[in-house]
Amino acid sequence: MMMEEQLHHNKPLRQEKSTLLLALIAGLSINGTFEALFSSVVAFSVFPIIALVLSVYCLHLRYQKCEMPAGIPILAAASFMLGLLLYSALIRAQYPQLGSNFLPAVICVVLVFWIGYRLKKLKLQEN
Numbered sequence: 001m002m003m004e005e006q007l008h009h010n011k012p013l014r015q016e017k018s019t020l021l022l023a024l025i026a027g028l029s030i031n032g033t034f035e036a037l038f039s040s041v042v043a044f045s046v047f048p049i050i051a052l053v054l055s056v057y058c059l060h061l062r063y064q065k066c067e068m069p070a071g072i073p074i075l076a077a078a079s080f081m082l083g084l085l086l087y088s089a090l091i092r093a094q095y096p097q098l099g100s101n102f103l104p105a106v107i108c109v110v111l112v113f114w115i116g117y118r119l120k121k122l123k124l125q126e127n
Contacts, residue, residue, distance in 0.1 A: 016072050016122075024078040026055040027083020035087075067086070071122050075115055082111045085118055095109050 032048030035041075066077070085104040092101035 009111050016069065016075075017119075019059070019068070019072065019090050020075055020079040022055050022062070024083040025051060026059060027080040027085075028087045029055060029083075031087040035091060041098060042091065051119035069120065069122075073117055075122075078111055078115050078118075081112075082108060082115070085111070 028051065029048045029051035032045075033052050036044050036048050085108050089101040089104035089108055092098045
């Protein structure tokens with residue numbers, strides 16, 4: 001019984017983590033779509049467009065279905081920015097002629113630690 005209560009108690013946080021994951025995927029795929037459509041260095045692919053449409057659709061459904069707890073919207077925006085910058089850093093590492101990836105990589109690391117800190121803080125406030 002205790003284990004079942006603990007699993008039920010952690011369900012909202014798990015659902016919010018999936019919202020953050022969808023925001024990260026949306027950030028990755030919007031940058032991937034932009035690069036695929038407008039960059040001559042990156043080969044065209046339809047998969048970032050599909051991922052973008054699906055992730056935004058799932059985020060929209062989640063937004064309509066239930067409201068986000070306090071603190072999650074800023075984390076979702078940070079996850080989206082992390083996706084944007086992460087894709088940029090990876091592409092710049094793969095194609096050095098696009099420029100340095102130092103700044104996007106450093107900002108990504110800072111965002112990961114900040115998101116982790118805020119998630120831990122939210123988890124402690126829930127208990």
